Amino acid sequence: MKSPQPLYGRRNASTVIGSTPDRFSYSPGSSYSEASTVRKTAKNTAAVVARSVAGVFVACFTPPETTSSKSFVDSREFKTTTTRLSDASRTNSTRSRGSSLGVYANSYNSTHSGEPGNVQFTMEEIYKATRNFSPSFKIGQGGFGTVYKGRLDDGNVVAIKRAKKSLYDKHLGVEFQSEIRTLAQVEHLNLVKFYGYLEYRDERIVIVEYVPNGTLREHLDCVHGNILDLAARLDIAIDVAHAITYLHMYTDHPIIHRDIKSSNILLTENFRAKVTDFGFARLAADTDSGATHVSTQVKGTAGYLDPEYLRTYQLTEKSDVYSFGVLLVELVSGRRPIEPRRELKERITAKWAMNKFTDGDPISTLDPKLEQTDANNLALEKVLELALQCLAPRRQNRPSMRRCAEILWSIRKDYRELSASDIRLLPSYSQRSASIKEK
Numbered sequence: 001m002k003s004p005q006p007l008y009g010r011r012n013a014s015t016v017i018g019s020t021p022d023r024f025s026y027s028p029g030s031s032y033s034e035a036s037t038v039r040k041t042a043k044n045t046a047a048v049v050a051r052s053v054a055g056v057f058v059a060c061f062t063p064p065e066t067t068s069s070k071s072f073v074d075s076r077e078f079k080t081t082t083t084r085l086s087d088a089s090r091t092n093s094t095r096s097r098g099s100s101l102g103v104y105a106n107s108y109n110s111t112h113s114g115e116p117g118n119v120q121f122t123m124e125e126i127y128k129a130t131r132n133f134s135p136s137f138k139i140g141q142g143g144f145g146t147v148y149k150g151r152l153d154d155g156n157v158v159a160i161k162r163a164k165k166s167l168y169d170k171h172l173g174v175e176f177q178s179e180i181r182t183l184a185q186v187e188h189l190n191l192v193k194f195y196g197y198l199e200y201r202d203e204r205i206v207i208v209e210y211v212p213n214g215t216l217r218e219h220l221d222c223v224h225g226n227i228l229d230l231a232a233r234l235d236i237a238i239d240v241a242h243a244i245t246y247l248h249m250y251t252d253h254p255i256i257h258r259d260i261k262s263s264n265i266l267l268t269e270n271f272r273a274k275v276t277d278f279g280f281a282r283l284a285a286d287t288d289s290g291a292t293h294v295s296t297q298v299k300g301t302a303g304y305l306d307p308e309y310l311r312t313y314q315l316t317e318k319s320d321v322y323s324f325g326v327l328l329v330e331l332v333s334g335r336r337p338i339e340p341r342r343e344l345k346e347r348i349t350a351k352w353a354m355n356k357f358t359d360g361d362p363i364s365t366l367d368p369k370l371e372q373t374d375a376n377n378l379a380l381e382k383v384l385e386l387a388l389q390c391l392a393p394r395r396q397n398r399p400s401m402r403r404c405a406e407i408l409w410s411i412r413k414d415y416r417e418l419s420a421s422d423i424r425l426l427p428s429y430s431q432r433s434a435s436i437k438e439k
Contacts (some may be wrong), residue, residue, distance in 0.1 A: 102305050121207060123200040125152065130160055149210060155368070158195060159211070171219035180206065182278035184373035186251055190243035191275040192266065211266035211274050219267060220334050220367075230376050231419070232271050233331045234412045237383070240265060241405035244324060247281075248317045248401050254284035256294075256315060260323035261304050261337075262330055284317055292316070303337025308395055318395035323405060325390025329353045332383050334367030350391055357384040375418040382411045 002120075039376035067163045129150030130137045140147035145163040152158060183206070193209035216236060219228050228236075240260070247255040258280035266274045285291035293314040298305070306322035309315055326337050326349075335349045346352045354363045362370060362381045370376055386407050392398045397409070 012030055045381060058414075061355045064332070086254045121196050121198045121205070123198065123203060123205075126150070126160060126198065126203075126205055126207075128153070128325070129158070133162065150207075157210045157212075159192075159208050160210065161206040182255060182281040183208065185271045186247065186255070188243055188246045190272070190274055191246070192274050208276070209274070211268055211276075213267040213269055213271070215263045216265040216273065216331075217262035217336075220262060220330065222369070228271070230332070230370055230379055231412075231415065234379065234383075234408065234415060235271065236265070236273045237328060237331055238405060238412065240324065240327065241401055241408055242277060243273070243275040244320050245401040245405055248284070248320070253286075254317060256282045256284050256317055257320050257323075258282060258300055258315070258319055259304075260327060261301050262327060265327075282315060284315075303350075306395070308393065316395055318398045321390050321398045321404065322395075323402065325398075326350050328383050328390065329365075330386040332367065332380050333365050334369060350387070353384060354388055354391060356389060357381075373419075373422055375415050375422055378418060379411055379415040382407075383416070386411070 127133070129152055130148045133146075133148060137148045137150065138146060139149045139159070143163060148160045148162065150158050150160045180197050183192075184197075187193070192211060195207040195209070197207070198205040214224060218224060219226070244257060244260065247257060257275070257278065259277060260275070264275060264277040266276055268274065282294060282296065285294050293316045295313055296315050298310055298313060300306075300319075300323070302310075304323040304326045306319035309319045309322075329335075329350045330337060333349060333353055337349050339347050339349060345355075356362060356365050362384050363377060365384065366372060366376065374406050386399075386404060389397070389399050390404065
């Protein structure tokens, strides 16, 4: 099996649209709120400063929310439209990350610093970078709006996310806020970098890192003409596990992504994965106060949704673990989470794959584009075993994302050793030719 060759150039916009089942949000009723079931009556001052990095944007482009529904600090704590955390604030935060904590609002005259999260933009620059939002620069479409590729005056290529002009769409506004707030406080090799935000008149713009090699789903579908071998798929799984582990364990307050899926994983030229789209992201429950979950309306993508979350409206980090389990099945099988054109017992891919695995027939789930080598077969079985744990019906029985990463490291190590052994055991071309002649 040949290793996939890096591809360059613009992503095919048509392949992005509708590449996975539509995202949706479902509200169970007024008795459920976006608030955690248990909240502290007095918040730690340092934590408030660290987590309110983007609270200033709340008043900019959405109607005020009720106190109980706010996931982050009240924007009234900041009185200016352009704010930067002081060095003292960063020092007081137990796990702040410096350069990713800049806050930028609607300035029409500003300069670039070049660092992720520390760039201010003008609408004039955005128009110039996208040629007035030319359709030829369009690289994707999301629930909130359109994504364009743009080249800045300094030569940097970025992805420019332009929100729909639905000024009265409160849900859209909340989703847009969530992405800004999450991007502004995270920085990790396997997460897309956040460069800045701009609000000008009826325009709401987010500028993030441009990742040039398309989405994971596109590569599983061979849209770019190459096949991802299993080695690359294991690397991608580990990258995603690292990104989610970071969100769950190493941010100022644990963050739940809520929309882990193959079309939200971008690939670099070297096939390293970067998780994107934080529109559904939420702060996790405040465990210091004794909370075990967040009660919230259901949001996510069909096929990836945690059934326990769907049934109880109780959100925890383990909901991301469930989605990651679906992603693991998708990686080794090549199939989408929902395959409506297949026979009934194969339509829900994760269920079908788990049935095959427990029946002792994991090989039949391997992507037909991959070879059935000893290394591939062993890795397949181990990945499906991990997926089975992630897809446990009860969240208490699912591993943490950190544990998933550790298991995947072990699987990759064994895979590489067995692959090297397979290569050494292969007869040379001359040996094979001599054997054929003898017959």
